[in-house]
Amino acid sequence: MQKYELDDDEDEAPPLVGKYTLDDDDDDAPTLVEAPKKGKEKKKKGDEDGDEDRKCAGKKIWPKCYDILGIADKGFEATPDEIKKAYRKLSLMYHPDKAAQNDIDPEEAEQKFKEIQEAYDILTDPEKKVMFQSDPKNLPKNFDRIPSGDEDGDFFEIYTEPFQRFARWSEVQPVPLLGDADTPIEEVDTFYDFWFEFKSWRILTGNPQKEGEDNKPPEEGEYDMDQAEDAYERRWMKVENERERKRLKKEHMKTIAALRDQAFKRDPRVIAARAAEQAIIDAEKKAKLEAKLKKQAEDKAEADKHKTPKELAAEKAALEKAEAAKLKADEIKKTKEEEALSAEAQAAKVQAAILARQKKMKDAAKAGKKGKKKK
Numbered sequence: 001m002q003k004y005e006l007d008d009d010e011d012e013a014p015p016l017v018g019k020y021t022l023d024d025d026d027d028d029a030p031t032l033v034e035a036p037k038k039g040k041e042k043k044k045k046g047d048e049d050g051d052e053d054r055k056c057a058g059k060k061i062w063p064k065c066y067d068i069l070g071i072a073d074k075g076f077e078a079t080p081d082e083i084k085k086a087y088r089k090l091s092l093m094y095h096p097d098k099a100a101q102n103d104i105d106p107e108e109a110e111q112k113f114k115e116i117q118e119a120y121d122i123l124t125d126p127e128k129k130v131m132f133q134s135d136p137k138n139l140p141k142n143f144d145r146i147p148s149g150d151e152d153g154d155f156f157e158i159y160t161e162p163f164q165r166f167a168r169w170s171e172v173q174p175v176p177l178l179g180d181a182d183t184p185i186e187e188v189d190t191f192y193d194f195w196f197e198f199k200s201w202r203i204l205t206g207n208p209q210k211e212g213e214d215n216k217p218p219e220e221g222e223y224d225m226d227q228a229e230d231a232y233e234r235r236w237m238k239v240e241n242e243r244e245r246k247r248l249k250k251e252h253m254k255t256i257a258a259l260r261d262q263a264f265k266r267d268p269r270v271i272a273a274r275a276a277e278q279a280i281i282d283a284e285k286k287a288k289l290e291a292k293l294k295k296q297a298e299d300k301a302e303a304d305k306h307k308t309p310k311e312l313a314a315e316k317a318a319l320e321k322a323e324a325a326k327l328k329a330d331e332i333k334k335t336k337e338e339e340a341l342s343a344e345a346q347a348a349k350v351q352a353a354i355l356a357r358q359k360k361m362k363d364a365a366k367a368g369k370k371g372k373k374k375k
Contacts, residue, residue: 065132068119076133076168080124087120134202144252146259149266156180159263166256169200181268188269195260204248208240 066072069086078086093102094116099109122128132138143165151158160178167175176191205222222244223237264270304312 065119065122065138068115069123078123083120083123087116090116091120130201130203131205134204136204144255146255147262149262155263155266155268159259159266162259163195163263166259169202169252169256171199171201178263183269185269185273188267188273192260192264192270195256198253198256198260200249200252200256202249202252204245204252205241206244206248208244 066075066078068090069083070090071078071082071086074082091113092098094104094109094112096106096110096113099106102109104112122132136143146162147158156178163175163178172194176187176194178191179187207220208223210223222241225234225237225241228234228237307315
């Protein structure tokens with residue numbers, strides 16, 4: 001059984017939140033955008049190359065990519081081939097040139113075709129797909145929640161599911177399984193080794209504390225560097241976006257570390273292995289001590305053979321005197337500790353009495369003020 005040190009500074013983090021807006025001016029695909037800094041004229045959605053239908057589609061496209069392509073049942077597990085096949089099937093059905101022969105309303109077909117194109121673009125672009133799959137809004141509710149550590153019940157029922165959830169973020173696949181009560185300790189070591197070195201591919205974006213305009217709350221999403229007025233502002237936006245991403249990534253990793261440390265402390269296999277290791281260590285210490293005492297006794301017996309009765313009696317008297325002095329010192333130490341505890345208890349009692357009296361006086365003063373107000 002290997003030994004690990006748990007990081008006490010890695011507190012349980014609250015569920016992570018990512019914030020996005022969509023660029024409705026891009027006819028090809030939605031992108032993460034944000035309004036410029038305070039004082040700069042905002043670029044309104046739908047002003048350029050976009051109508052109201054396009055804008056409505058853009059607002060809904062991110063959380064429904066798999067639904068739009070008809071593969072919601074597979075979700076994040078859908079393979080590139082499955083995504084491509086679904087896209088081809090639907091694009092042929094809703095293509096504006098095919099709408100009439102498929103008995104589909106032309107306007108509905110055009111709207112649906114745009115959504116299909118956008119969904120496919122997101123799921124086939126590596127960067128967009130990572131951002132899409134990382135966004136908490138596109139995940140089941142409470143996806144980032146971990147056990148509190150106070151749950152009663154079977155350890156494996158409590159912790160297997162959370163580890164399976166967070167395993168999807170691992171850069172290394174496949175991820176070792178938590179196992180069960182019968183899993184060999186070597187595999188348990190491998191499991192925790194993996195999570196102590198866990199690396200996540202998840203990218204979380206948020207709002208870098210942007211200022212709102214006209215006393216309005218800040219808009220969601222990162223700064224859109226394409227809206228920067230100059231190179232200086234572009235660099236500033238990039239730094240602010242990266243700073244917020246790092247902060248959210250740190251919280252994400254703290255959540256994973258909290259799950260790992262909590263499970264490691266409560267894992268019955270780890271506890272049993274530690275107990276077995278400690279039993280072996282204690283047995284070895286006991287054996288060494290017994291061997292040492294035996295050797296000392298043998299050496300003394302050999303030395304006593306060459307001593308006179310008078311010398312043996314003197315040694316015995318000195319030993320008894322030393323033992324008596326030790327007993328007396330222990331009694332004095334114990335008496336002092338008891339007196340110190342008694343003094344602390346008395347001081348605590350006096351302090352409690354003072355606090356109770358002060359509270360009583362405050363309550364009486366409040367009651368008096370209320371009485372005056374009523375009059």
